[in-house]
Amino acid sequence: MKRLLQLIMITVLVAACWPTQAQHQLGSSRISGDFGFNGMYYIPDSLIGADAVDSKVRANAFLNLLYSNGGFSAGMRYEFYQFPLIDFEKLNYKGQGIRYFFADYKNDFIQVTAGNFYEQFGNGLSLRAYEERQLGIDNSLLGARIKVTPYKGICLTGVWGVERLNFDSYVGRKDFVRGVDGDFNFGEIFPKITEKGFILHVGGSFVSKFDKADDDVYITVYPEPDVNTSAVIAKDKLPQNTPVWAARASFGYKGFRLDGEFAQKMQDPNVTNDFIYRKGNALFLSATYSMKGFGVAASFIRADNMDFRSQRMMKTNSLLFINNIPAINRQYSYQLLANYSYASQPNSQIGVQLQVNYQIPKKSKIGGKYGTDLTFNFSRFHNIDKVWTPEALAIGTMSGTDGYTSNFFKFGPDLLYQDIGFEVHRRLTKKWELTLAYNYITYNLELLKGHEGIMRGHLVAADVLWKVAPKHSLRLEAQHFYTKDDDGSSIFGLLEYSISPHWFFSVSDEWNYGNPDKAHKLHYYNIAAAYVWRTTRIALNFGKTKEGILCIGGVCRAVPASYGVGLSVTTSF
């Protein structure tokens, strides 16, 4: 407890002493940055599966500093994850040091960057170097980037670098990434296109990884029923240079917009695809139409063997991903759906997403004084269709062969995820707002979580906001998730009181009352308070977190069960 108090005091002091006026000016130079601290005192609780940890007090902390002067900027981030929160320790995101630094020069024509940088080509099917701190993902590239804008609306980008791997050293790495991208916005090149209400945008990228093949790969083959033997893929049969090319286009006219990108990956036998030599591909399509009071958005995605990483033997969570296959399903903030979030499957998924929004007009009989928003959502994802090649059948495994053939638009036999949802939002009076939601979720536990079976569940949720007084509001969230599968049904309640803009208090409880194991019909309660002062936010919470998964944009990580007191401080300057 002593250590926790020390940590809290240090953090509060840092936050309090931090210069609070935004962005310091030194002549034409400017220094800015932000600091974050997220600590926790862990209390063991064997019932929820929160094991005793070596060090009870743990924290993640970082400091970003950015210097800029005209077109020049330079920055660094110091990270202290030496004794990280247990979620991050499980990801092996552990260590400390300056893991992000760069210098950048930019003018109207050119931008050059040396050091670490993030970059995305198109929708990320070929390259997405990004940071998602909550997930412990930092796929920044250490190297160089050049961007050229030879003409308004044309941007050419080249990157060359080594991908970050947690706190591991870059020294001795035998893999790197390089790529180019061209982006052409015809609306800017030919302004008349824009004037007539059209959007026309095309682009293309080519990204290649080099991963030195030092070792043979051993696999198990099954030449006869019930008989296994080992086999080897010699290192000279492992491609060291694997590229992905992608082409994209966007077209829009008034309220209509159509976006699409297709990518293809060349031979990339790796541990995630069981060392098959088949080319990978991905197609992403999105169409939206909106007019006053009505909007519809439909998306389609198919990904086949598109797990593209810097190292062929890497299979851990999201480490060393070069690209990103997005999850296109609707993202929810409902606590009870969090455990059944869909995780994008880059090697095998095909699915659709449809969302329709309609606003019943204001001051109508049904719409009421302020109007009523209706949202309907449907998404369904399957694995892809696969027919084993004769070579794969002969040795009883796809490994070491082209693997399979696949009918491009045929859905595979396994349903991964389905969501049918309906939401009504209505402002009742000046002081009251109400949201009601219903979702029917089907979730493949085996393929998405490694458990057995399919989970089918119904969620009913209500969200009521009451503006008690100017700057004071009270929010009540009630959810009920009914299922006979997995951990059974749960109920969740949250009460949140805000005094804008400084104070925030909440109390919540999740009760897994339907757990088939009586001993696990548990409460996961949480009490939290936060104070915001200018750009600084200090938050304290106490409670239990259920073991599960955390997904952001279809990228997920496991969340271990925990119980304890948490302190979070963020500030920017």
Next chain:
Amino acid sequence: MKKIIFPIIILSMILLSTSCDRVEGPYVVINDQEGVTVDFPDLDPASVYRKVLIEEYTGHRCPNCPTGHEKLEELVTRFGDTLIPVCIHATSLAAPTAEFPDDLRAEAGLELATDWQIDGIPAGVINRADEPMGSIPARWLSKVNAVDRTDIPAAIQLINQFGVTGAGILKANVKVTLLKPYNGQLRLSLFLVEDGIVSPQLDGTEVLEDYVHNHVLRSALNGTYGIKLTDATPENGLDTYLLASSISFAGTSWNPAHCSVVAILYDKENYDVLQVERCPVTR
């Protein structure tokens, strides 16, 4: 226009460097590509017992090594076929000289001696779980006894064919059956050993001209550390692996009638020997 030349050159260089390797099939080589050419009898798991490997590091100019050989033979007599010896001639005391002209060293044995940091001989390594540098003969019995023989993780069936696939060719056919789930990665080594080699041996200060060397490691059929059975832990604990390796006796002094193949199944990470088997080249 001039200002775009330099960036375009750099972008072009990046584009040119983004190369693509295209590998032609077949991509995979099955380890028993020679094909197992025998039928293995059905395995009765109840009849399998745990055997122990003892690797004795020795040398013909080592004055104390005959004592080690005696100790080894004493243990072999005591444990019968459940103790399988391999004598590895290594260190400078195994190098041939005018007085000791025969070279009983094998490339695989020298590599093992280096890796096990064998300095003084005689030294014994039991089931490869021993500490570096091996142990002295007086400790071998206790180390053999320390092996838990009630734990029988796997069975090895070994059938040799000599002269069948070609003149002077030995082909060892092996079937490994895991008898219970094993959480680790496995390798299999095949050693050729020879008994009854008559060659001088120093014993104290005396040279024994007609000394009979037994269990002498002659060669490894599939490399010093053999082959990995799989890169991944088998999902099914009762996995079976078939493989075959060949070696030619042409141009060697090896006597097939005195030779045996020793098959060693061990953990890739800690080298612990899970099972070992020995089978004569000719019956």
